Amino acid sequence: MSYLSIEHLDKSFVRGNLASQVLKDINLNIAKGEFISIIGHSGCGKSTVLNIVAGLLDPSLGGVILDGKEVRGPGPDRSMVFQNHSLLPWLTVYENVEVAVNKLFKRSMNKRERREWIEHNLALVNMSHALNKYPQEISGGMKQRVGIARALAMKPKVLLLDEPFGALDALTRAHLQDEVMKIQKDLGNTMMMITHDVDEAVLLSDRIVMMTNGPSATIGEILEVKLPRPRDRIALADDPEYNHYRRAVLSFLHERHRLH
Numbered sequence: 001m002s003y004l005s006i007e008h009l010d011k012s013f014v015r016g017n018l019a020s021q022v023l024k025d026i027n028l029n030i031a032k033g034e035f036i037s038i039i040g041h042s043g044c045g046k047s048t049v050l051n052i053v054a055g056l057l058d059p060s061l062g063g064v065i066l067d068g069k070e071v072r073g074p075g076p077d078r079s080m081v082f083q084n085h086s087l088l089p090w091l092t093v094y095e096n097v098e099v100a101v102n103k104l105f106k107r108s109m110n111k112r113e114r115r116e117w118i119e120h121n122l123a124l125v126n127m128s129h130a131l132n133k134y135p136q137e138i139s140g141g142m143k144q145r146v147g148i149a150r151a152l153a154m155k156p157k158v159l160l161l162d163e164p165f166g167a168l169d170a171l172t173r174a175h176l177q178d179e180v181m182k183i184q185k186d187l188g189n190t191m192m193m194i195t196h197d198v199d200e201a202v203l204l205s206d207r208i209v210m211m212t213n214g215p216s217a218t219i220g221e222i223l224e225v226k227l228p229r230p231r232d233r234i235a236l237a238d239d240p241e242y243n244h245y246r247r248a249v250l251s252f253l254h255e256r257h258r259l260h
């Protein structure tokens, strides 16, 4: 049985007496510990899928089942990382993670355990040096690291990443991709990530879900990426298998499902 399943998902947005169908019959089964990327042209409905899994939007038809339970609204078992970090500017790095940890674990962990858990998660993303800094005092890449630490500190069953590296420069982006790969290897998280970046999708994913263009977008193809892990971006640059996967995604997006 799959850990996370998206079943016959349809979504229409209604304005007045006009309904526009965005998603049509999305079906996807995700195993525990899998890394899934969703790729597709702008506006096809990728964020809508992720928001439904997060419980921020209701499906029009169908549903999402996580670990045997139907998703009915947001919950701490699904934490989200957005493109724009969404940190609280009046709290330090440490306090931004603390807010989430206190909210969830005030009863189950004592004060010292909570402090250690916050520090542990910030160490995972290499932010131990900046615990007392405010968001405006750190770089965009560091803010994303804190967002990832905060999401991990919630001990989610699934981590949902909506273009987490989209606003970063190429070098910072590469660093963060490597860190996320390492964290996933160490912790075995189940992750769903939206991206526009073909290389990022191939490098990070176990499977790449390629969506057709909207309206009524659905899953066009699913590409299984069988590259062994750990994956090294430099070694993969000349790897024929890597380039085969890359070409398959490019061909889907730019030949078979291009925007007219």
Ligand SMILES: Nc1ncnc2c1ncn2[C@@H]1O[C@H](COP(=O)(O)OP(=O)(O)OP(=O)(O)O)[C@@H](O)[C@H]1O
Binding pocket: 013, 022, 040, 041, 042, 043, 044, 045, 046, 047, 048, 049, 214
């Ligand atoms: N709350 C809403 N009300 C009405 N229409 C919406 C709403 N949210 C999204 N849409 C529409 O649904 C479609 C899919 O949007 P969505 O943001 O899911 O696409 P996307 O693939 O994530 O796009 P991008 O890659 O540009 O972020 C778009 O046409 C968008 O205008």
